[in-house]
Amino acid sequence: MQADRPPRIAITGSASVGKTTLVNALGSRLGLPLVPEETREHVVRTGKRLEQLPVPERAKALRELWAVRRQREEEQREGFVADNCLADFAAYALQHGCAELVPELLEGSAAAVRSYDAVFVLPWGVIPYERDGVRGDSATDELRYQLVLESLLRRSVPASRLHFVPDSLTTVEERVRFCQERLGYPGAGRRGGFVSLVGAGPGDPGLLTVRAKALLQEAEVVAYDALIPPAVLAEIGPRAERILVGHRNQGATQAGYRLHPAVLELARAGRHVVRLKQGDPFIFGRGGEEAEELLEAGIPYEVVPGVSAALGAAAYAGIPLTHREHASDVSFVTGHDIEGPRSHTCWEKLGAAGGTLVLFMATRKLEANLARLVECGRAPQTPAAYIAAATTPEQLVVVGTLETLAAQVRERNALGPPALVVVGEVVRLRERLAWFERHARGSGT
Numbered sequence: 001m002q003a004d005r006p007p008r009i010a011i012t013g014s015a016s017v018g019k020t021t022l023v024n025a026l027g028s029r030l031g032l033p034l035v036p037e038e039t040r041e042h043v044v045r046t047g048k049r050l051e052q053l054p055v056p057e058r059a060k061a062l063r064e065l066w067a068v069r070r071q072r073e074e075e076q077r078e079g080f081v082a083d084n085c086l087a088d089f090a091a092y093a094l095q096h097g098c099a100e101l102v103p104e105l106l107e108g109s110a111a112a113v114r115s116y117d118a119v120f121v122l123p124w125g126v127i128p129y130e131r132d133g134v135r136g137d138s139a140t141d142e143l144r145y146q147l148v149l150e151s152l153l154r155r156s157v158p159a160s161r162l163h164f165v166p167d168s169l170t171t172v173e174e175r176v177r178f179c180q181e182r183l184g185y186p187g188a189g190r191r192g193g194f195v196s197l198v199g200a201g202p203g204d205p206g207l208l209t210v211r212a213k214a215l216l217q218e219a220e221v222v223a224y225d226a227l228i229p230p231a232v233l234a235e236i237g238p239r240a241e242r243i244l245v246g247h248r249n250q251g252a253t254q255a256g257y258r259l260h261p262a263v264l265e266l267a268r269a270g271r272h273v274v275r276l277k278q279g280d281p282f283i284f285g286r287g288g289e290e291a292e293e294l295l296e297a298g299i300p301y302e303v304v305p306g307v308s309a310a311l312g313a314a315a316y317a318g319i320p321l322t323h324r325e326h327a328s329d330v331s332f333v334t335g336h337d338i339e340g341p342r343s344h345t346c347w348e349k350l351g352a353a354g355g356t357l358v359l360f361m362a363t364r365k366l367e368a369n370l371a372r373l374v375e376c377g378r379a380p381q382t383p384a385a386y387i388a389a390a391t392t393p394e395q396l397v398v399v400g401t402l403e404t405l406a407a408q409v410r411e412r413n414a415l416g417p418p419a420l421v422v423v424g425e426v427v428r429l430r431e432r433l434a435w436f437e438r439h440a441r442g443s444g445t
Contacts, residue, residue: 013122014146025175056101119161120164195302196301197301203229219273222240222274245260327354335421359420373423383399388419
């Protein structure tokens, strides 16, 4: 690989071998832009796979997609990680019986693939074949494609630049490390030393993002908040080390640090640490503070958004945060400290406003928070809802008003995290839209 410029890297192989996942992870780790797979874009755009087109149209589509790929790679002068490679277009033509109509693809791809600094070929059959409507229906056809592609690459790419990822490497982290080690430029071969700030969502493991779930499976270490429910922790891969680092009833300031020392120590030791945070890292999750500390420590990191607790709780409680007849704006605020010199909340504006208000971390000072809103101008009869253990089977919703809600929560003995409060006219819609409880009772109406 040439050390005087960023690398041009291609990840290839047949369908359903994990190319796109590896491209995203490697690009993130190396800080390189991505070049997407044009054939997948074509299928998504047109609704038809290449083999479903008449032969002349297949050839025409491949010729057009080839031109798009060539242009995209030429424009990325700062290096890239590509999903598939230029040799794939020759393999497509051979696989789909139109090679004689596009001889320039066979001739051009042999020369074009020599421009890559590295081509990584993922093994066929290691990951279960998934039919998603974009991939072909036949796994056997994909094996044939893999063999054709590998033959083309061996004939065109210098052996020093062609790397076959071993069958034994099945996790994304293992594959990323293999690629880094083979690239061999400064910093590429180091092991780990990376932190993923990951949002765990509000509680239902089904609301984890695809990226979050993949990281939980591949991470070496998962450092998680105390409020992460067991159902989400069950998504962590069996080989990962688990460390409880979250705070209950105290902030990071009181604990004396922004990012837990164990996370810094493990990252400095070269480990890939997933810092798993309830909800979304950048919405009252202290993710910004932790990212700042990682930056100051020189540790590379990424931020993986999660479904915010406010969005999850409101949706599962049947309370739309905005509604054309009730509220056109929504404010997220913390109820952890309702006053004092460190508070950034303007309660007077919140009291005078008429939109929806979501209070995070409001349980310890619930009565004081609601009273402060009334003092600052909100009507005592304003509807309010207390939502605990949102999106989980234990979800509890207590509905009242600013004047009555605190007492109702005490009567239900429901005070305690994780919980938040929704204030505003939209709360009135819950009686009609409380779908989650109806589903739990086995009724969809």
